[in-house]
Amino acid sequence: MVRSVDSPLQTAKAWSRSRRGKQPSDGDARTRILDAAEELFAGGGYEATPTARIAELAGVPKGLVFHYFPRKIDVLISLVDERTVVVEEEVEEEAEAVPGDAVGALSRLARRLPLRASPAMRRILFREADTHLSVRERLSRLNAEIIRRARFALELALPGGRGDAARLEAAAATFAAVLLYQESICLLTGHHIDPDAVAELIAHALH
Amino acid sequence: MVRSVDSPLQTAKAWSRSRRGKQPSDGDARTRILDAAEELFAGGGYEATPTARIAELAGVPKGLVFHYFPRKIDVLISLVDERTVVVEEEVEEEAEAVPGDAVGALSRLARRLPLRASPAMRRILFREADTHLSVRERLSRLNAEIIRRARFALELALPGGRGDAARLEAAAATFAAVLLYQESICLLTGHHIDPDAVAELIAHALH
Amino acid sequence: MVRSVDSPLQTAKAWSRSRRGKQPSDGDARTRILDAAEELFAGGGYEATPTARIAELAGVPKGLVFHYFPRKIDVLISLVDERTVVVEEEVEEEAEAVPGDAVGALSRLARRLPLRASPAMRRILFREADTHLSVRERLSRLNAEIIRRARFALELALPGGRGDAARLEAAAATFAAVLLYQESICLLTGHHIDPDAVAELIAHALH
Amino acid sequence: MVRSVDSPLQTAKAWSRSRRGKQPSDGDARTRILDAAEELFAGGGYEATPTARIAELAGVPKGLVFHYFPRKIDVLISLVDERTVVVEEEVEEEAEAVPGDAVGALSRLARRLPLRASPAMRRILFREADTHLSVRERLSRLNAEIIRRARFALELALPGGRGDAARLEAAAATFAAVLLYQESICLLTGHHIDPDAVAELIAHALH
DNA sequence: TATGAATGAGCTTTCATTCAT
DNA sequence: GATGAATGAAAGCTCATTCAT
CATH class of the missing domain: 1.10.10.60 (Homeodomain-like)
Known part of the structure; x- marks a missing residue:
């Protein structure tokens, strides 16, 4: 949904x-x-x-x-x-998680970033991050939260410990990077990245 | 090398x-x-x-x-x-490519971005991109070139057309996003992403 | 007392x-x-x-x-x-005056300035005097009153008209100047002037 | 002269x-x-x-x-x-000093303050002294120098050690106070003090 | 009487830019 | 080319004062 x-x-x-x-x-x-x-x-x-x-x-x-x-x-x-709230706990996430459905879990994360903020606030968050400490902290927490969720989603969706921890970590970080910067990069370069395609790619990489 | x-x-x-x-x-x-x-x-x-x-x-x-x-x-x-040169053609790249070695190809790309610029200039390139047209254009070309190379590296390394074109495109874009923003994200959030791990992840996703 | x-x-x-x-x-x-x-x-x-x-x-x-x-x-x-009251008439002053005791009279004046004001108000009186008319007037009246009293004290204490009027006037003005500014000068330069010593000096000058 | x-x-x-x-x-x-x-x-x-x-x-x-x-x-x-120079050494002062002529010595000091400054600068020196450190320091040095000179003049003019040191100190401080503040007090209260009369008064006090 | 949001003139300061030398 | 004094528009910020409630 x-x-x-x-x-x-x-x-x-x-x-x-x-x-x-x-x-x-x-x-x-x-x-x-x-x-x-x-x-x-x-x-x-x-x-x-x-x-x-x-x-x-x-x-x-x-x-x-x-x-x-x-x-x-x-x-x-x-x-x-x-005007930017990093949502750091959400009980429903587990409820929605379907074991085996890594793509769905990541896709859901992409659609529902743990961030309550207008598109304008998101641009501000990225643009001013390296100049102003308080902005950077907020962005830092957002990044950490996305990684945490992506890792959680992948762990849940891919039971059995297939794939080593390092690869899972790289996958989570990669997904976070793509999510965080897709708006910026699209705005700047006009190149659009489809989060769903990336979700599928990553899920596939971890089987 | x-x-x-x-x-x-x-x-x-x-x-x-x-x-x-x-x-x-x-x-x-x-x-x-x-x-x-x-x-x-x-x-x-x-x-x-x-x-x-x-x-x-x-x-x-x-x-x-x-x-x-x-x-x-x-x-x-x-x-x-x-002080920023996007290297848009490099004949040697094909020479170095080893069919089947997707990880090596991406890893090489990560180590040798088609960009001649100091770390300082890279920060400038990102930071000022959305305010100044000329900077944005340069960044845009850099992004396009990295995607082009990543796509090329993957195509060459993964002959036989395994995996559809869309997935290959997503893989190239993902790799470009990670490469371009890893410095920024590390600087901002302190979170480091290892390009080699991402290279391996992506290569694995495409078999 | x-x-x-x-x-x-x-x-x-x-x-x-x-x-x-x-x-x-x-x-x-x-x-x-x-x-x-x-x-x-x-x-x-x-x-x-x-x-x-x-x-x-x-x-x-x-x-x-x-x-x-x-x-x-x-x-x-x-x-x-x-918060600044220049006491312009005080009947007791004569009562306390002891003919011949010029030092005592001046000393008493120094200890009991005809001014009811906190130390803070005194600073305000001097500091703002040249900018604000109402403050200046108050300071002016205070100065005149101190001179009047010093003159009175000296006249009473030194009966017989010894010493000419001009010298008596200078003595009164000098004493007033020292009294009025001793706080300021101490605050500003750290140099303290003992009013009693000045009283003795002046009394001695007039015999 | x-x-x-x-x-x-x-x-x-x-x-x-x-x-x-x-x-x-x-x-x-x-x-x-x-x-x-x-x-x-x-x-x-x-x-x-x-x-x-x-x-x-x-x-x-x-x-x-x-x-x-x-x-x-x-x-x-x-x-x-x-624009304010406190003249802290002046060899001629001794040359001009006439033993026994205390009045002349003080009078000369009054006419030739060890301060090179316009009347305007003098007002600034006093008015801004309690707010600004650098101004206060200058005023402090001026005060000390005047006292030093007055003491010197009196010592020289009144040989024989007549009068104790404390009285001489009070005399010097009194003269300095009158000199420094006569301008201010005149400006503020309209009451004029004649430095020569004060000089004579003080000299007389010390015989 | 009590309140604090509202107002705008005016303050100190910054800064890109010009220009005579 | 090289220099730094000169310029003035505009910035961030202060503050006495007003006023509706």
Whole structure:
């Protein structure tokens, strides 16, 4: 089953609608500031976005941005804190796992990343990761969680310990790398990678 | 044969030495400016690096930077133009290919990316790709070339057309993704991926 | 008799305790605002103290400061108005005067300045005097009163009109200058002046 | 006898003329910036003076102020460093000293403070002393030097060890206090103190 | 009386870029 | 080519003050 809310394939617009169900400039001032920052940071990058433009897009006076976020960097930090959630435990995963169905397990993971974040927030997560510590930490945890889940899915789906641990580890890391960067690489190079095909490939590699 | 010059594993220092065989502040002014910019752009990002700091690190007066590079962006463009070379044709590759040895072929590709660039330049290539067109184009060509080579290596090593074309394509793209992003992901998350293990995994997936 | 309350030698803490007999953050909001302002103005100066910090230290919301004091300058004015009292008439002074004891009279004046103000308020009085008219006026009156008293003490203690009027005037002004600035100069340069020694010096000069 | 150049009585205008012999807006940009800052800091205080007004009065663009003085405080520091000189040794003083003529010695000290600074710089020295360390240090050294000289003058003029050391110390400190603060107190309270009268008073006290 | 979000002018500072020498 | 003073637009940020509640 595909749930669109957290599919990485859904559009920014769709995310907005499904999460807030309102017009873009709705909500209180603080929310509108974060909305604006999210859009601008995703579009042009943190450094290249003046706070004045955030205020302008949010429809609030410049000073109000600093009322809520004393320093510009606090906007980014709050954005990451409040709008990216790495889901680190999910009991249902085991329930859904079907022994032997490694492809299905990975495919499900690809469709339902343990990340609650808009497409815009994902771009911010990657783009600003190497400049800002708090962003990097979040990304780091996401990466670890995806690897953990991929490993779990593969272990469950491939009982009997076929394949050594090292190969399983490489498989999990590879799948995480592809998932994390497919959006970026597609955006940058226009080359699309189908996670399902990779899932099948990896599953096949481990039999 | 392993050539260390373009190995992704070599250090920034080693690159510097092997390429220039000089002290860091050697060379003419233009070269020193590019050296400084390379280091600073890689470290803090293009936007966050003032031209004055480039001049300072290069040991040249501020005005000289603009003598060689009329606009700041020209420093980045020149850097990418002159210090990242995507090697798009290499006759020897076929010569080295051993039919049946897919792992060896991919492993060789990992060690010898079709990219002549310092580690610093690689970071710049990824970091600034979504902001600056010229950088993005270079990255795009690099990605395409790696996929092309990975596909070629796999086709050659796995004769007989075993495995369908789609799976082969997924394998090539996966390998390219891992190669391209392993440095970034390691830098960001601390998680290291061994290209050889991935090569073996993929080769095994295609038999 | 020595009364410690207005001795220039008493500490800020002692003043606080003796005057209010309460915890620092006691009292109604208006009082706490003035307390906070007194401390901050004395420490960093009027201009360098934001009203927000006054409110914060006072433990009241920012808006309340402006409820009691419509403009920031009104805090300073109220402080000077309410917390510096230049005592311009004191009948007992004559009673205590002992003809012939000029040193004792001056010494008593030094210990009991005709000023009811905390050490913090004294600093404010000097520091802000040349910027704010109301402060300057208060300081001016204090200076005049000290001179008047010193002159009176010397006249009374040195009967017979020995010494001409000009010298007596210079003596009074000198004593006032030393008294008024000894705190400042000690604070600024670390050099301490003993008012008693100066009293003796001056008395001796006039025989 | 040396007169007007360093007399505390000379006007700001006269100082300007005698020191530079030019129009106010002469000199290079850096000098004009310091000129403007000197005038404005003396008039309204450091905190209350925006750098933009300094630039405006100096007739230079705002950015140039920060070209020469990276932070606003550096303008004040440079001003104190370059435009207040505490003269800590002067051989002639002994030559001029006439044993027995204590009044003359003190009077000469009053007229020729061991301070090379315009009246404006003197005000800055006092006004900003308790906020800025570098200013306070300069003032502290000036105070110490005046005391040293006053003590020296009195010792020389009053041979024979008449009067104990403590009284002599008090006398020196008193004279220094009056000299240092007469300008301030005059400015603030309008009350003028004649240093000569104080000199005579003190000399008389020590016979 | 009490509150804190809202406001915008103005602050210090940064910086790419120009240009006379 | 080489230099660093000069320039001004724009950045991040501060802050007194207002005002609806």
